[in-house]
Amino acid sequence: MKAVTIASVKNENSLVDVKTPKLVDGQVLIKIHAVGVNHVDLLWADQKVKSDDTIPGLEVAGEIVESKSTDYHKGQRVMTLLDNGGYAEYVAVNQERIMLAPDNIDYDVAATIPESYLTAYQTLFTIGNLKDNQSVLIHAGASGVGTAAIQLVKKLTNAQVITTSSSKKTAICLNYGADVAIDYTSQDFVEEVRKTTDNRGVDLIIDFIGASYFQQNIASLAFEGKLVLVGNLGGSIVENMNIMDIIGKRVSVEGTLLSTRSNQYKADLISAFSKDVLPLLNDNQIDLKFGNHFKLSESRDALACMRNKENIGKIILTVD
Numbered sequence: 001m002k003a004v005t006i007a008s009v010k011n012e013n014s015l016v017d018v019k020t021p022k023l024v025d026g027q028v029l030i031k032i033h034a035v036g037v038n039h040v041d042l043l044w045a046d047q048k049v050k051s052d053d054t055i056p057g058l059e060v061a062g063e064i065v066e067s068k069s070t071d072y073h074k075g076q077r078v079m080t081l082l083d084n085g086g087y088a089e090y091v092a093v094n095q096e097r098i099m100l101a102p103d104n105i106d107y108d109v110a111a112t113i114p115e116s117y118l119t120a121y122q123t124l125f126t127i128g129n130l131k132d133n134q135s136v137l138i139h140a141g142a143s144g145v146g147t148a149a150i151q152l153v154k155k156l157t158n159a160q161v162i163t164t165s166s167s168k169k170t171a172i173c174l175n176y177g178a179d180v181a182i183d184y185t186s187q188d189f190v191e192e193v194r195k196t197t198d199n200r201g202v203d204l205i206i207d208f209i210g211a212s213y214f215q216q217n218i219a220s221l222a223f224e225g226k227l228v229l230v231g232n233l234g235g236s237i238v239e240n241m242n243i244m245d246i247i248g249k250r251v252s253v254e255g256t257l258l259s260t261r262s263n264q265y266k267a268d269l270i271s272a273f274s275k276d277v278l279p280l281l282n283d284n285q286i287d288l289k290f291g292n293h294f295k296l297s298e299s300r301d302a303l304a305c306m307r308n309k310e311n312i313g314k315i316i317l318t319v320d
Contacts, residue, residue: 001017001018001019001020001088001089001090002015002016002017002018002088002089002296003015003016003017003018003055003087003088003089004016004055004056004057004087004088004296004299005018005052005053005054005055005056005087006044006045006048006050006051006052006053006054006056007052007053009045009056009087009299009300009303010045010300012300013297014087014296014297014299014300015296015297018053018055018088020089020090021085021090021091021092022092023066023067023068023092024068024092025068026068026069026070026094026095027067027068027069027092027093027094027095028064028066028067028068028069028072028078028092028093028095028098029064029065029066029067029090029091029092030060030062030063030064030065030078030080030090030091030092030093031062031063031064031065031089031090032061032062032086032088032089032090032091032319033060033061033062033107033108033111033318033319034060034061034062034107034108034110034111034316034317034318034319035057035059035060035086035087035111035296035316035317035319036057036058036059036060036086036112036114036115036116036144036314036315036316037302037303037306037314037315037316037317038058038059038115038116038144039208039231039233039306040056040058040259041056041057041058041087041303041306042303042307044056045303046307050084054084055084055085055086055087055088056084056086056087057082057084057085057086057087057088057091057317058081058082058083058084058086058114058115058259059079059080059081059082059086059111059112059113059114059115059116060079060080060082060086060091060111060114061077061078061079061080061101061107061108061110061111061113062077062078062091062107062319063075063076063077063078064076064078065090069095070095071095071098072095072098076100077100077101077103077107077110078098078099078100078101079098079099079100079101079110079111079113079114080097080098080099080114081097081114081115081118081258081266081270082097082114083259087296087299087317088296088319089319094263096263096267096270097266097267097270099113099114099270099273099274099278100278102278102281102282103282104282104284105281105288108290108293108316108318109288109289109290111290111316112144112288112289112290112314112316113281113288115258116144116145116148116314117148117152117273117277118258118266118269118270118273119145119148119230119258120146120148120149120152120206121148121152121269121272121273121276121277122256122258122269123149123206123228123230123256124149124152124153124204124206125152125156126269126272127226127228127254127256128204128206128226128228129204129226130153130157130159130203130204131157131203132157132158132159133158133159134157134159134160134202134203134204135159135160135162135196135197135200135202135204135222136149136153136159136160136161136162136202136203136204136205136206137162137163137164137189137193137202137204137205137206137217137220138150138153138161138162138163138164138178138205138206139163139164139205139206139207139208139209139213140164140165140208140209140233141163141164141165141169141172141173141176141178141181142163142165142166142169142170142172142173143208144291144314144315145206145208145230146163146165146173146206146208147172147173147176147287147289149206150163150173150176150177150178151176151177151286151287152277153177154177155277155280155285155286156276156277159203160179160180160196160197160202161177161178161179161180162178162179162180162181162182162192162193162196162202163178163181163182164181164182164183164184164189165181165182165183165184166183166184166185167183167185167186170182170183176287179196180192180196189216189220190216190220193220194220197222200222201219201220201221201222201223201225202220202221202222202225203221203222203225203226204225204226204227204228205217205220205225205226205227205228206228206230207227207228207229207230207231208230208231208233209231209232209233209234210229210231210232210233210234210235210236211232211234211235211236211237211238211239212234212235213234214238214241215238215241215245218245218246218249218251219245221249221251222249223249223250223251224249224250224251224252225249225251225252226251226252226253226254227251227252227253227254228254228255228256229253229255229256230255230256230257289314290314290315290316291311291314291315292305292310292311292314292315292316293315293316293318294315294316294317294318295317295318295320296317296318296319296320298317299317302315302317
């Protein structure tokens with residue numbers, strides 16, 4: 001089959017020949033139609049944290065063409081969360097990682113769901129424990145995870161949603177349901193959060209930026225609020241931090257990376273997500289869109305688009 005590896009993704013035509021996966025009991029073979037591109041893919045490609053023959057790709061949508069599963073059969077439309085292997089024509093997947101793709105959406109759209117929406121759901125509810133009548137600040141609100149998080153908050157709670165993004169993307173956040181969209185290029189988000197929350201601060205922050213926002217995030221939290229770190233786009237080393245700012249407000253800080261979680265954790269998360277969110281997807285209550293579209297052979301260009309922050313929403317690779 002054709003696939004893209006960490007080594008080949010640097011090529012103009014990224015496709016190489018690899019062996020088609022063989023199934024074991026409890027698995028299905030999926031013919032991939034679409035792949036969601038994620039920052040982990042970019043990390044693997046740029047920093048070589050994986051071997052050259054690793055196939056990136058954490059979320060796909062496609063059709064089951066072979067099954068050794070008791071729960072799923074040939075011909076079903078599915079979407080799935082992977083540990084790797086999505087940049088390919090086929091992938092073998094354990095049955096507990098699979099979700100049925102809603103009939104009302106096509107494969108390109110279905111491929112935006114697993115990693116982005118599971119990450120958003122996990123940070124908001126499994127880790128963040130967001131409740132009704134609380135408030136959440138979502139950085140990078142126009143990103144794939146950001147737009148997913150905005151909608152999940154609004155569909156599953158009545159919590160207030162505040163986002164940050166660049167000026168050209170604030171309207172996107174508002175269109176997805178954010179109550180307040182802060183332009184980080186011209187506004188101080190700490191001050192804007194204070195104004196919006198009557199100086200109370202927010203109960204939860206979902207942050208993809210990291211070090212450059214860390215102190216402002218602590219300042220933006222309410223007493224006993226929580227900061228969930230999902231990325232380090234703004235660096236990893238926090239300098240000159242006064243830990244009394246954390247101690248005095250009794251705030252908590254937790255980091256998470258879904259791709260490194262255990263199989264059982266991911267299976268449990270998929271089960272909870274399927275119960276709470278799949279009915280919303282089936283009823284067209286979630287606005288699913290992707291921003292940029294490339295062929296699998298154009299994986300290098302897709303990652304460049306993400307690296308240069310040119311994407312709005314999710315980047316999708318299609319597999320012919």
